[in-house]
Amino acid sequence: MIQISDGEGFLERTFLSPASFRATDVIISWMKDAGLTTWVDQMGNIHGRFEPSNSTDKALLIGSHMDTVIDAGMYDGALGIICAISALKVLRVTGKLQRLTRPVEVIAFSDEEGVRFQTTFLGSAAVAGILPESILQVSDKSGTTVQEALRLNSFEASAAALGQVKYSPESVGSYVEVHLEQGPVLEALRYPLGVVKGIAGQTRLKVIVDGSQGHAGTVPMKLRRDPMVAAAELVVTLEGLCKDPSRFLTYDEECGCFNEESLAGLVCTVGELLTWPSASNVIPGQVNFTVDIRAMDDLVRETIVASFSRIVMQRCDHRLVDCAVEHKHSAAATPCDPELTAQLKRATRSAVSAMAPGGHGHAGAESTATPVLMSGAGHDAMAMARLTRVGMLFVRCRGGVSHSPEEHVAEDDVWAAGLALLRFLDQHAVAEL
Ligand SMILES: NC(=O)N[C@H](N)C(=O)O
Ligand SMILES: [Mn+2]
Numbered sequence: 317m318i319q320i321s322d323g324e325g326f327l328e329r330t331f332l333s334p335a336s337f338r339a340t341d342v343i344i345s346w347m348k349d350a351g352l353t354t355w356v357d358q359m360g361n362i363h364g365r366f367e368p369s370n371s372t373d374k375a376l377l378i379g380s381h382m383d384t385v386i387d388a389g390m391y392d393g394a395l396g397i398i399c400a401i402s403a404l405k406v407l408r409v410t411g412k413l414q415r416l417t418r419p420v421e422v423i424a425f426s427d428e429e430g431v432r433f434q435t436t437f438l439g440s441a442a443v444a445g446i447l448p449e450s451i452l453q454v455s456d457k458s459g460t461t462v463q464e465a466l467r468l469n470s471f472e473a474s475a476a477a478l479g480q481v482k483y484s485p486e487s488v489g490s491y492v493e494v495h496l497e498q499g500p501v502l503e504a505l506r507y508p509l510g511v512v513k514g515i516a517g518q519t520r521l522k523v524i525v526d527g528s529q530g531h532a533g534t535v536p537m538k539l540r541r542d543p544m545v546a547a548a549e550l551v552v553t554l555e556g557l558c559k560d561p562s563r564f565l566t567y568d569e570e571c572g573c574f575n576e577e578s579l580a581g582l583v584c585t586v587g588e589l590l591t592w593p594s595a596s597n598v599i600p601g602q603v604n605f606t607v608d609i610r611a612m613d614d615l616v617r618e619t620i621v622a623s624f625s626r627i628v629m630q631r632c633d634h635r636l637v638d639c640a641v642e643h644k645h646s647a648a649a650t651p652c653d654p655e656l657t658a659q660l661k662r663a664t665r666s667a668v669s670a671m672a673p674g675g676h677g678h679a680g681a682e683s684t685a686t687p688v689l690m691s692g693a694g695h696d697a698m699a700m701a702r703l704t705r706v707g708m709l710f711v712r713c714r715g716g717v718s719h720s721p722e723e724h725v726a727e728d729d730v731w732a733a734g735l736a737l738l739r740f741l742d743q744h745a746v747a748e749l
């Protein structure tokens with residue numbers, strides 16, 4: 317799937333882009349090869365399902381996302397989809413598919429990263445039934461709405477169509493996702509796989525700063541209303557706020573929720589900054605930038621968001637520029653299901669042991685206990701947790717690097733993940749002979 321890109325020389329595959337439809341065709345072919353019944357739903361999610369003849373059990377869903385960030389690594393999302401389809405292919409070739417006691421369905425979600433519409437989880441939120449109809453009117457940088465983009469690609473793009481995508485809670489037993497860790501912990505522990513205890517909450521904002529556009533050579537510094545300098549001050553201030561909140565919080569904002577533990581995983585990022593008219597000899601008229609704030613503790617994240625919004629208003633007033641803070645997206649911190657996580661842990665132990673020479677633990681693994689991690693990255697499991705219980709299996713990645721072409725997962729570790737998923741399926745969904 318690395319070659320299926322809208323970018324020249326880099327990987328980019330965003331929601332409903334031309335490359336996303338080429339990837340859809342390839343994923344469908346893989347799903348069919350694994351013996352699955354396939355379809356594409358009204359939000360562009362790709363489904364591959366095996367329905368045992370007389371099962372009354374709730375379905376096991378296994379998935380991840382097919383979309384990417386810009387200049388992405390090739391494993392983020394794709395690894396989980398390929399792992400899931402491969403595991404079912406192995407069940408097929410070993411004759412175990414027919415022994416499944418419950419429906420097992422692979423879902424390749426159409427939009428997890430939220431790059432195009434700054435929304436995220438468009439695909440999984442639709443399956444979970446938590447996508448508001450208002451999402452259809454959100455527009456991308458070109459002004460195209462979600463509804464227009466869907467209709468341009470022959471989707472119905474109506475509230476009724478969104479409703480058709482939704483799964484009923486009583487039809488689903490659990491959701492499992494395999495994903496590269498995107499962090500350095502497993503590499504540091506010299507262990508190929510880990511299970512996820514929970515996923516950090518996240519908020520995405522867009523800050524818009526308006527000033528007086530003007531001539532770079534004739535407007536005296538004292539008479540300027542320069543949105544670029546205001547934005548620059550805000551970006552640096554945001555960094556300080558997340559590094560040491562106590563320096564910036566007012567007495568009212570200091571909710572007593574800040575301590576070493578609750579501040580765990582508090583991070584902020586300004587990934588995108590746009591200016592108009594973007595000419596070297598013009599004082600900008602407008603600057604806008606994105607804000608991504610995450611924390612394991614929702615109260616900490618909400619307090620930081622409120623405090624930063626206050627600071628934006630105060631600093632822009634001081635600089636006589638106008639500003640607005642738009643809330644684009646928020647997702648609460650999400651715990652993974654303890655029982656599902658324990659099952660994934662057992663499956664991981666079994667796979668790692670089976671892969672090591674002599675069965676004494678995976679080559680290079682210093683410990684035999686499967687690491688249990690928190691995830692700072694967001695995942696479709698956050699949306700799916702609103703539908704059913706979720707579990708995640710993390711795969712070690714080189715240097716913890718992700719959202720970069722340097723992203724890399726060792727082949728042995730991919731094998732270990734596939735084996736662990738197979739072991740999990742054996743425990744969870746395949747009838748004994
Ligand atoms: N929705 C998201 O959080 N997308 C990515 N996985 C992220 O962590 O930014
Ligand atoms: Mn990602």
Ligand SMILES: [Mn+2]
Binds near residue numbers: 392393428694695
């Ligand atoms: Mn991802």
